[in-house]
Amino acid sequence: MTAPARVLTVAGSDSGGGAGVQADLKTMLALGVHGMSVLTAVTAQNSLGVTGAWELPAEAVRAQFRAVVDDIGVQAVKTGMLSSAALTATVADLLTGLGVPVVVDPVGVSKHGDALLAEDAAGTVRTRLLPLATVATPNLDEVALLTGVVVRDEDGMRAAAEAVLGCGPRWALIKGGHLPGGAEAVDLLSDGVREHWYRAPRHGNRHTHGTGCTLASAIASHLALGREVPEAVGLAKDYVTGALAHGFPLGAGIGPVDHGW
Numbered sequence: 001m002t003a004p005a006r007v008l009t010v011a012g013s014d015s016g017g018g019a020g021v022q023a024d025l026k027t028m029l030a031l032g033v034h035g036m037s038v039l040t041a042v043t044a045q046n047s048l049g050v051t052g053a054w055e056l057p058a059e060a061v062r063a064q065f066r067a068v069v070d071d072i073g074v075q076a077v078k079t080g081m082l083s084s085a086a087l088t089a090t091v092a093d094l095l096t097g098l099g100v101p102v103v104v105d106p107v108g109v110s111k112h113g114d115a116l117l118a119e120d121a122a123g124t125v126r127t128r129l130l131p132l133a134t135v136a137t138p139n140l141d142e143v144a145l146l147t148g149v150v151v152r153d154e155d156g157m158r159a160a161a162e163a164v165l166g167c168g169p170r171w172a173l174i175k176g177g178h179l180p181g182g183a184e185a186v187d188l189l190s191d192g193v194r195e196h197w198y199r200a201p202r203h204g205n206r207h208t209h210g211t212g213c214t215l216a217s218a219i220a221s222h223l224a225l226g227r228e229v230p231e232a233v234g235l236a237k238d239y240v241t242g243a244l245a246h247g248f249p250l251g252a253g254i255g256p257v258d259h260g261w
């Protein structure tokens with residue numbers, strides 16, 4: 001028997017099982033890779049929002065990372081909730097020189113409006129983490145937080161990609177899902193030379209918890225399987241579109257996307 005491709009998520013726990021590390025590991029299972037996790041923070045969370053969040057000590061993050069990387073090895077990494085500037089810097093130190101694709105989901109605020117990153121941490125994400133990214137996957141709110149660029153239409157997504165690429169990732173995937181109106185959810189992938197647009201029909205399903213985590217994990221999984229970035233993004237978008245179409249009610253609020261459809 002040969003070992004499967006191994007993918008590591010460095011992210012926060014969602015006790016409700018819809019986003020964060022739980023969404024990442026479900027995505028990895030569904031895509032046939034071995035998922036591993038370095039927990040950065042624990043959230044008390046359900047379909048209504050986050051009721052508490054606790055960051056893990058830097059030492060615990062480092063120890064998890066070393067345990068996994070030194071023995072099992074990784075073929076791709078995804079980062080999600082990093083909680084603070086200090087922890088973002090710790091993770092950047094760990095990823096420096098790792099030599100495998102890194103997908104950075106620069107998580108800022110949840111759909112419910114709960115802060116998952118300290119207000120003073122955007123600069124550290126920009127200067128320490130984004131330069132290490134093979135692909136950075138900001139949504140439009142995160143583009144504004146990181147670069148100050150406010151996107152109002154599809155054309156504005158080009159300026160967003162340029163601004164994000166200015167922070168140093170190899171590719172920027174600008175997620176236009178929050179753009180008002182339009183029958184399609186549009187994302188733009190750019191490396192400054194090549195441009196790929198991805199379009200999927202918009203759906204009316206309100207159970208969308210965990211979409212960003214799922215997309216970034218799916219990209220990391222396909223990169224670990226040896227695919228090039230544009231193809232990995234296209235396959236990941238297909239996966240999220242399906243999971244989103246099957247998102248289901250859970251609790252009284254916003255339910256999760258479905259990894260088992």
Ligand code: PLP
Pocket residue numbers: 011012013014019020021043045080081107109110111112116208209210211212213
């Ligand atoms: N909780 C954790 C731990 C997360 O990492 C994220 C997103 O990255 C969320 C919650 C928010 O998920 P959503 O905005 O899809 O509801």
